[in-house]
Amino acid sequence: MRKGIVLSLLMSSLMISTGMAGKLYKWVDEDGNVTYSDKVPPEQNKLAREELNDQGVVKEKTNRDLTPEEKKAKAAELKKARELAEQQRLEAIRLEKERNAILKSYTSEDQIIRLKGERLDSLYRNIEMAEDNLVIQQRNHEDLLKRAADRERNGQTVSKVFLDQIEKIKGQIEYQKQFIIDKKAEVETTTIKYDNELAKFKKYTGVEENESSE
Incomplete structure (x- = not known):
């Protein structure tokens, strides 16, 4: 008082x-x-x-004037805030482009599921055919090696043409093996791609929110 x-x-x-x-x-x-x-x-x-x-x-x-250290800290804080705002702006632009691309590419969930199934079926057929060819080539390779061994045991010369044929089939075998590996990897990337596309389509059409609220 x-x-x-x-x-x-x-x-x-x-x-x-x-x-x-x-x-x-x-x-x-x-x-x-x-x-x-x-x-x-x-x-x-x-x-x-x-x-x-x-x-x-x-x-x-x-307020009192800031010390040099405080001014430096405030400047760093403002810079960080500007960088964050710029990141958010760029992310918003990216999401908008992504949204437009998804809605332009697909009209329904069923379309995405159908395209995924068609692509995977094609890949599985390619893998199956390559595996069948690989079995045939491996048998041919084994047969040629056996014939070459028989000739050597009988004192016969194995011609360069014959040896080149063995190397050619060996190269085809390696090619088929790598082909199968690549196609199996493509199965995985294709599955991930269409699953992501489906999730994005649900997100941008509001289906995802409706499912979560049920």
Whole structure:
């Protein structure tokens, strides 16, 4: 109570001495001294201060000047915020492009499922044919090796043409093996692709939200 009276008297005194009911500032210096004045000296502008009305109520607050370290930290924070905002903007653009591409490519879930099935069926047929060919080539290779061994045992010369034929079939066998590996990998990537496309289609048509709410 006494503090309020003292403050009121102090303010009244200041108002009378300045001859006006104008601005009144309050600040605390580096030594902890509280000062009231109608003007802030230039050397005190770096300090935090409050502007009071004639009733001693704070009208406006001014923060102190930041230290070099604080300015550096604030600049880094602002830079990080700008970078985050830019990332969010680019992500929004990417999602919009993705949405347009999905809705342009497909008209229904059934279409995606059908295309996935057709592509996988084609891949499985290719794998099956390659595996059948591989068995045949391996048998041919074994037969040629056996014939070459028989000729050597009988003291006959194995011609270069015969050896080239063995190497050719060996290369075909390696090609078929790699072909099968590649097609099996394509089965996996195709499955993932169409599953992702289906999930995106549901997302952008609202089907995903409807399913989760049921």
